[in-house]
Amino acid sequence: MAATTGPAVRPVTDLAAKRARDARRRRWTVNVLRVLFAVVWLGSWELTTRLGWVDKFFFSQPSEIVLRLWVWITEGTALGPLWEQVLVTMEETVLGFILGSVLGILVGVALGRIRLLSDVLSPYIKAANSIPRVVLGALFAISLGLDLRSKVATAAILVFFVVFFNAFQGVREVDRNLVANARILGADNRRLTTEILIPSALSWILASLHTSFGLALVGAVVGELFGATAGVGELIYSAEHLFDAAGVFAGMLLLAAIALIAEYLITALENRLIRWRPPVATETRI
Amino acid sequence: MQPAIQLRGVTKRFLTPSGGIYTALHDLDLTVAPGEFCAVVGPTGCGKSTTLALISGLEPPSEGEVEVFGKPVDGIAQGIGYVFQADAVFPWKTVLENVAAGPRYLGRTGKQARERARDWISRVGLAGFEDRYPYQLSGGMRKRVALAQSLINEPRILLMDEPFSALDVQTRSLMENELLGLWSSSAASVVFVTHDLEEAISLSDRVYVITAGPGTVKSSYQVDLPRPRNVAEIRFQPRFAEIYEEIWNDLRDEVLVSYERQKRSGAA
Numbered sequence: 172m173a174a175t176t177g178p179a180v181r182p183v184t185d186l187a188a189k190r191a192r193d194a195r196r197r198r199w200t201v202n203v204l205r206v207l208f209a210v211v212w213l214g215s216w217e218l219t220t221r222l223g224w225v226d227k228f229f230f231s232q233p234s235e236i237v238l239r240l241w242v243w244i245t246e247g248t249a250l251g252p253l254w255e256q257v258l259v260t261m262e263e264t265v266l267g268f269i270l271g272s273v274l275g276i277l278v279g280v281a282l283g284r285i286r287l288l289s290d291v292l293s294p295y296i297k298a299a300n301s302i303p304r305v306v307l308g309a310l311f312a313i314s315l316g317l318d319l320r321s322k323v324a325t326a327a328i329l330v331f332f333v334v335f336f337n338a339f340q341g342v343r344e345v346d347r348n349l350v351a352n353a354r355i356l357g358a359d360n361r362r363l364t365t366e367i368l369i370p371s372a373l374s375w376i377l378a379s380l381h382t383s384f385g386l387a388l389v390g391a392v393v394g395e396l397f398g399a400t401a402g403v404g405e406l407i408y409s410a411e412h413l414f415d416a417a418g419v420f421a422g423m424l425l426l427a428a429i430a431l432i433a434e435y436l437i438t439a440l441e442n443r444l445i446r447w448r449p450p451v452a453t454e455t456r457i
Numbered sequence: 458m459q460p461a462i463q464l465r466g467v468t469k470r471f472l473t474p475s476g477g478i479y480t481a482l483h484d485l486d487l488t489v490a491p492g493e494f495c496a497v498v499g500p501t502g503c504g505k506s507t508t509l510a511l512i513s514g515l516e517p518p519s520e521g522e523v524e525v526f527g528k529p530v531d532g533i534a535q536g537i538g539y540v541f542q543a544d545a546v547f548p549w550k551t552v553l554e555n556v557a558a559g560p561r562y563l564g565r566t567g568k569q570a571r572e573r574a575r576d577w578i579s580r581v582g583l584a585g586f587e588d589r590y591p592y593q594l595s596g597g598m599r600k601r602v603a604l605a606q607s608l609i610n611e612p613r614i615l616l617m618d619e620p621f622s623a624l625d626v627q628t629r630s631l632m633e634n635e636l637l638g639l640w641s642s643s644a645a646s647v648v649f650v651t652h653d654l655e656e657a658i659s660l661s662d663r664v665y666v667i668t669a670g671p672g673t674v675k676s677s678y679q680v681d682l683p684r685p686r687n688v689a690e691i692r693f694q695p696r697f698a699e700i701y702e703e704i705w706n707d708l709r710d711e712v713l714v715s716y717e718r719q720k721r722s723g724a725a
């Protein structure tokens with residue numbers, strides 16, 4: 172019998188259970204350390220400002236920031252109800268993100284497909300990419316006014332370049348074998364673009380969407396700083412004018428929350444759009 | 458009778474990345490009759506894949522003529538199936554979508570294409586796997602998908618580039634037998650590239666031996682083994698051994714030349 176051939180043979184279930192136990196213990200350790208980190212960090216911040224070692228005026232205080240958020244939630248901000256500010260910023264971000272992504276994909280795929288176009292335009296694109304594009308926000312504030320459009324435009328221009336470069340690269344890096352196969356099977360140029368090049372570029376494009384949503388948020392907030400009547404950026408701006416450090420920190424917290432939610436949504440979108448890829452190794456491990 | 462494929466005095470040169478010119482094929486003559494199963498053997502790098510690329514129209518010849526059914530090849534022609542050396546099934550399409558791609562590209566409706574695809578999927582023994590993505594299949598199964606994908610368009614010419622070289626021995630002879638079955642019920646001419654002489658003889662009617670690069674035809678042999686064949690058993694026939702020895706005498710020299718070159722360029 173196989174079980175009697177050596178002492179090293181152990182039941183498989185035993186090993187699996189041990190591995191599961193180890194994994195659980197490790198997760199637990201990580202979570203405990205995370206909480207501990209937050210406690211030490213926030214606690215020392217609170218303590219040093221209370222003891223007066225660090226100036227509360229400049230650095231605020233965790234309890235004050237939480238209080239400020241609470242007041243904003245329950246009583247509203249100087250600009251109106253809090254949810255309205257969040258919604259305004261979200262709207263600018265999402266619209267800018269969509270506009271920038273769509274344009275980026277279209278132009279990226281077109282330039283990736285049409286060699287002449289990319290050869291002609293490449294120096295201009297390099298030049299445009301090297302200027303710090305947030306300053307365009309100032310231009311948009313002048314030309315498009317202080318309403319939604321200037322923020323959407325600022326967000327979109329930031330998103331555009333990231334998505335564009337990835338879409339372009341994705342089309343260029345397509346597996347030559349797949350293109351040859353599709354052509355042999357009878358695909359025309361349109362089919363080649365929609366069924367081979369774009370799906371192949373999609374993983375590049377999706378990878379860039381994580382970064383570019385962050386940039387859309389930056390664009391929207393910067394746009395608001397250049398002049399606005401509502402939004403989280405404007406909230407931060409007016410807090411800064413009142414030397415209200417707690418207000419600035421509270422605004423930052425809101426932005427972080429928005430970014431985290433978006434990150435979650437984009438990951439969900441990614442998992443839907445590239446089902447054909449093997450799941451990441453860490454997810455399949457027992 | 459008009460040949461299905463004819464290459465006359467074909468030379469193919471490539472521009473190397475360093476700006477030089479590399480001659481992959483030199484003055485190559487090759488003829489394949491309609492319905493013939495033809496194998497092309499030669500050492501690695503002798504220009505076998507390049508030959509198929511020329512026949513398919515993916516690459517133009519630098520010199521000489523390439524004709525398919527009497528017409529000069531000019532770009533990719535209809536009626537050609539191509540099973541590539543590397544995996545070329547579309548990773549973002551399911552098995553069903555992969556196999557249905559050809560008919561759809563040729564103008565069938567999605568419904569018709571899927572119906573035909575189902576039929577072909579079961580013919581290559583993949584029924585039940587229609588909704589899998591390629592990454593969920595074994596290497597052998599992916600080759601079956603590639604085969605169905607090429608055959609569904611009912612090509613008059615089937616080009617196969619070392620299709621089974623990455624498979625384990627058992628899967629390989631199974632697939633070889635299935636290929637022969639599928640081929641015999643079609644009227645297609647096949648050009649089957651391999652570096653495995655045993656595989657070449659057991660499958661084909663004719664074997665072309667290509668010289669170490671620049672590739673040209675060194676010799677060609679008629680394989681007069683009876684059909685239908687069972688690939689797993691035909692190797693034990695005395696006639697098989699005779700043919701093998703005869704061709705191997707030619708091929709061995711080329712393999713040695715190629716090997717010496719690799720060794721030298723590796724040492725340099």
Ligand SMILES: Nc1ncnc2c1ncn2[C@@H]1O[C@H](COP(=O)(O)OP(=O)(O)O)[C@@H](O)[C@H]1O
Binds near residue numbers: 471472473503670
């Ligand atoms: N597109 C290309 N550009 C430059 N050299 C090439 C190209 N394709 C093939 N070659 C060269 O031509 C030779 C023959 O290649 P190939 O036909 O793939 O050989 P085989 O399939 O017999 O192994 C090789 O030395 C290869 O490096």
Ligand SMILES: [Mg+2]
Binds near residue numbers: 505506507542618
């Ligand atoms: Mg090859």
